[in-house]
Amino acid sequence: MITDWARQALPAMLGDLKAVVELETHSYDKAMLVKGLREIRSRAVGRLGTPDEEVLHDGGQYGDILELTYRGTAPGTVLMLSHYDTVWPAGTLTSWPFTVVEGKATGPGVFDMKTGLVQSIWALRGLRELGLPHPSVRFLFNGDEEIGSPASREHIEAASQDALATLVFEASLDGALKTARKGVGLFNVSVTGVEAHAGLDPYAGASAIHALAEIVTTLAAAGSRERGTTVNVGLIGGGTGRNVAAGRATCGVDVRVTDVAEMGRIDDVFADLRVSDPRVSISVAGEWNRPPMTPNTASQTLFKLATEVAGEFGWLVDEAAVGGASDGNLVSALGRPVLDGMGAVGDGAHARHEHVLVEHIPERTALTIGLVTALT
Helix, strand or coil: CHHHHHHHHHHHHHHHHHHHHCCCCECCCHHHHHHHHHHHHHHHHHHHCCCCEEEEECCCCCCCEEEEEECCCCCCEEEEEEECCECCCCCHHHHCCCEEECCEEECCCHHHHHHHHHHHHHHHHHHHHCCCCCCEEEEEEECCHHHCCCCCHHHHHHHCCCCCEEEECCCCECCEEEEEECEEEEEEEEEECECEECCCCHHHCECHHHHHHHHHHHHHHHCECCCCEEEEEEEEEECCCCCEECCEEEEEEEEEECCHHHHHHHHHHHHCCCCCCCCCEEEEEEEEEECCECCCHHHHHHHHHHHHHHHHHCCCCCEEEECCCCCHHHHHCCCCCEEECCCCCEECCCCCCCEEEHHHHHHHHHHHHHHHHHCC
C-alpha cells in the first residue's frame, strides 16, 4: 500500500524537485537563499496545507532557518532535518540544468540534498493520505549546513530536544543509512617571520614560508589511520616575492576524527607547534565545527526499527560510517536518537557528476513513511 502510493506520487515529486533545484541556493549568497527558502515553504504548504506552527529564525548573513510543525494523530514529535544550501554558486544552472535522463536526475544540489528535502515533505503527505497514525512532524530547513551551520546549530539542538527521533535527509551511501560520521575541526595557522632581501642579506630574514613548511610536516604527521584521524592542509598562502624572505604565511587545515578523545590530542598538537627559527611567531585560530557522530543507544534502537520496517517491505537496509559530517552530528552528540542518510540514492556530492537514481525516490519515501508510523 505504502510503496504503491509512493510510486504513484513520483511524477509530482519530480516536479517539486525540479522547482527546488532550479532556484540556486549557494551558502554565501543570502539573496539566493531567501528566494530558495520561499520556494521550499511554498512547496511544503502547497502539499501539506498551513502548518499548525511556523517559526522563521533570522540567519543573519547566512540562510534563515524555517520550522514548520504539523500536528499528528499520536503523541510525540519527529524532527525532519534538511538543509537547502548547496556548494554551487550562482550561474551553475546555465551550463548544468536540471535534467532527468535514463533514470538519473542531475543538477546542482540534487543529491546533496534537495531530493531528500522533497522526500521528507512527501512522506508526511503520504502518512496523511494513507490515513496512517503518526506523531507530529516538525520540519527544520536550514541554509548554512555546507559551511558548518553557524546560525542554525542552536535551533537544531533546541528542535531535537523533545523529539522521538531526528531524521536527517542527507543522501544515503548507496542506500545505506548513516549511523556514524567523523567530527570536523577547521583551523587556520598564521606564521609571522622577518622580511629581508633573499640575495643581498639572506641571513637577516626569517622566512615565514620556510617555517610553515615545518608546521605542515608536523600537522600531516599528526594524522593516524589507526585512530581514524585525518589532518589535511588544504590551503596555503604567503610571501610577497621570490626574492624576499616571507614575512607572513598561512595555511588552512581540515581535521576529521572518529573519537572525541582525538579532539584533545589534536588540540595539543596545535598548541605545541614549534619551528627551528626562534624569530618566527605562530598563532592558531579555529574550532571544532562538529563533534563525531557515534552510535548511541537511542540511535541504535532507531536503526533497528528502520531495518524492521524495511524488512516488512522486503528490503535490506545496511548502516554505514562516513568521513563527512552533517547536522546529525549535532543531535547525536547530545545523546538523542538520530538517523542520517534518509535521503537520495545516487552519487557525486559536490561534483559535476552529482545525480540521484529516480527509481529509488519512491522507495526512500516509503521507508520514511513506514518508520514514522512505526514510531507510534
